[in-house]
Amino acid sequence: MDNARRRSSNRSIKRKKFDDELVEYSLGLPGVSNVKSGRARSQSVTTIHPEYTSQVNPVPPANIVAPTPSVDPKRKSLSKSSSSVARRNKKGRHQSQIATKDLGRWKPTDDLALIIGVQQTNDLRLVHLGTKFSCKFTVQELQQRWYALLYDQAVSRVAVAAMRNLHPDMVATVQDRALWNVQEEQILGTIKSQSNPSLNTFGELLSQHSDVFYPNRTAIALQRHWHTMRLYHLLPDQLVAPLPLHSKPVISFSDAEDMIQDVELNEPPDEALDRELRLQQRRSTHEIRQLENEIGRWNVLVDGVTGVCPGELDSNTLAVLRGRLVRYLMRSREITIGRCAKNHIVDVDLSLEGPAEKISRRQGTLKLRNTGEFYISSEGKRPIFVDGRPVMAGNKVRLYDNSVVEFASLRFIFSINQEIIKVIHNEAVRFNLPS
Numbered sequence: 001m002d003n004a005r006r007r008s009s010n011r012s013i014k015r016k017k018f019d020d021e022l023v024e025y026s027l028g029l030p031g032v033s034n035v036k037s038g039r040a041r042s043q044s045v046t047t048i049h050p051e052y053t054s055q056v057n058p059v060p061p062a063n064i065v066a067p068t069p070s071v072d073p074k075r076k077s078l079s080k081s082s083s084s085v086a087r088r089n090k091k092g093r094h095q096s097q098i099a100t101k102d103l104g105r106w107k108p109t110d111d112l113a114l115i116i117g118v119q120q121t122n123d124l125r126l127v128h129l130g131t132k133f134s135c136k137f138t139v140q141e142l143q144q145r146w147y148a149l150l151y152d153q154a155v156s157r158v159a160v161a162a163m164r165n166l167h168p169d170m171v172a173t174v175q176d177r178a179l180w181n182v183q184e185e186q187i188l189g190t191i192k193s194q195s196n197p198s199l200n201t202f203g204e205l206l207s208q209h210s211d212v213f214y215p216n217r218t219a220i221a222l223q224r225h226w227h228t229m230r231l232y233h234l235l236p237d238q239l240v241a242p243l244p245l246h247s248k249p250v251i252s253f254s255d256a257e258d259m260i261q262d263v264e265l266n267e268p269p270d271e272a273l274d275r276e277l278r279l280q281q282r283r284s285t286h287e288i289r290q291l292e293n294e295i296g297r298w299n300v301l302v303d304g305v306t307g308v309c310p311g312e313l314d315s316n317t318l319a320v321l322r323g324r325l326v327r328y329l330m331r332s333r334e335i336t337i338g339r340c341a342k343n344h345i346v347d348v349d350l351s352l353e354g355p356a357e358k359i360s361r362r363q364g365t366l367k368l369r370n371t372g373e374f375y376i377s378s379e380g381k382r383p384i385f386v387d388g389r390p391v392m393a394g395n396k397v398r399l400y401d402n403s404v405v406e407f408a409s410l411r412f413i414f415s416i417n418q419e420i421i422k423v424i425h426n427e428a429v430r431f432n433l434p435s
Contacts, residue, residue: 106145107134108162112174114145120179120214130179175216180225183212188226189236199223300347301329313417318368321405321412323353328412330366337407338363338380350407358382358408364391366399370433372425374399374416382408 110133117127124146128139137145148155187209191197203219213222229235301317303326313320313329321328328348335347339356350356350363360380367375377396378384384391385406391397399405401416427433 105135106159108159108166109170109174110134110137111145111149111159112163112166112171113177114142115149116175116178118146120181126179132177172216175214176221178214178216184214184217185225185229185234187212188222188229191226191235193230193235193238197223197226202226300335301331302349302352303327303329313415315420317417318420319366319374319417320415321348322415323410323412325354326352330368333368335366336362336364337366337376350410353410353412355409356407359410363407368424370424370428372421372428374414376405 113131113133114127117131118124121127121130124139124142128137128142149159150156187205191201191205199219202222206213206217206219206222230238233239316331317329318333319330321330332347337348337350338344338346338361339351339359340346340349341361344361346362348366350359360382363378363380363382364384365377365379367377369375375396375398376384376386376391378391378393380393383393385404386397386399387404389397399414399416401414401418403414405412405414
């Protein structure tokens with residue numbers, strides 16, 4: 001016992017018999033203990049002095065049953081009460097979570113519509129088909145929600161409180177959309193489809209059968225639903241009686257169509273219409289012939305210049321005369337250049353580029369030879385300038401790629417489609433064609 005030193009706590013605030021005195025008592029014999037801190041002392045002995053463990057808590061032999069430790073009845077009742085309270089809180093929290101989760105998808109208006117629909121029809125499938133909810137619920141979901149409203153107290157309590165807090169206008173809107181039951185439609189069916197009932201007729205019908213109709217029905221609602229039933233032939237007098245067994249069966253539409261004779265559908269001939277059609281056909285034929293005759297003149301295609309460098313030449317263009325405003329695409333081996341007049345037409349009309357008063361009606365001719373060389377001949381009163389050199393009337397000169405050709409004050413750049421020209425030159429060499 002001399003070796004046992006007194007342990008002191010390093011805390012600044014000390015509680016009585018918690019640190020110092022508790023340790024001192026634990027140093028004694030196992031039998032000498034305080035009743036209030038017995039559990040703590042035994043823990044202190046086993047933790048601080050392992051050599052006293054065998055004396056404090058001896059291990060019983062195998063053939064001896066260890067005594068059951070005594071339990072304080074107050075502590076036992078306290079533990080039971082605390083566990084029951086915790087279990088109750090957990091159950092309440094779980095139920096509130098279920099109710100909140102259900103309200104997240106099911107709106108109060110949906111619950112009200114479901115209750116009204118079931119009360120009217122007693123059929124969840126009809127409610128699913130005829131009621132418009134905020135979400136697309138299935139029949140199983142409607143059934144689960146209906147059972148929850150009936151038997152689950154937490155869900156029904158929250159749902160009823162939410163429906164009571166609805167605005168009266170929203171409640172009236174849901175009630176106006178209530179489904180119509182069989183008894184209500186039977187009473188409406190007493191009014192014949194051939195008649196033209198007024199609003200007072202439906203008002204009297206509503207007052208006579210107030211115990212059958214839904215409390216929020218009005219005369220206008222009855223009139224609207226009656227017109228809907230008449231539109232879809234749902235009134236009793238509109239239903240077609242079944243055919244007797246010995247009568248002829250109803251034929252299908254395709255069979256009836258086959259029975260119709262096409263001769264009966266033909267209209268009598270109209271002489272004025274036939275004459276007009278013949279004249280229109282003659283005009284169309286004349287226009288087609290004119291276009292066919294003008295195909296030979298379509299040797300040059302005029303294309304506008306936008307200032308952007310034009311793309312590659314197509315496979316039908318031999319060469320291009322590119323000016324400031326337009327481009328002349330050469331599509332044949334020989335074209336005429338000049339100025340179009342009333343009785344004179346040329347392939348390249350230079351008046352489209354600019355002022356052409358000083359240009360002759362037939363200024364020149366541009367020709368492609370079999371050798372792949374382009375030659376331009378001057379035929380006007382004024383010369384043609386090619387790369388700054390004049391070409392007088394009756395003379396001709398060869399045009400190379402990117403040559404500059406001037407007609408009076410109009411300047412053009414001559415570009416050659418080298419791919420096509422190579423093909424033409426190779427064919428000329430292969431077949432020894434004359435130039």
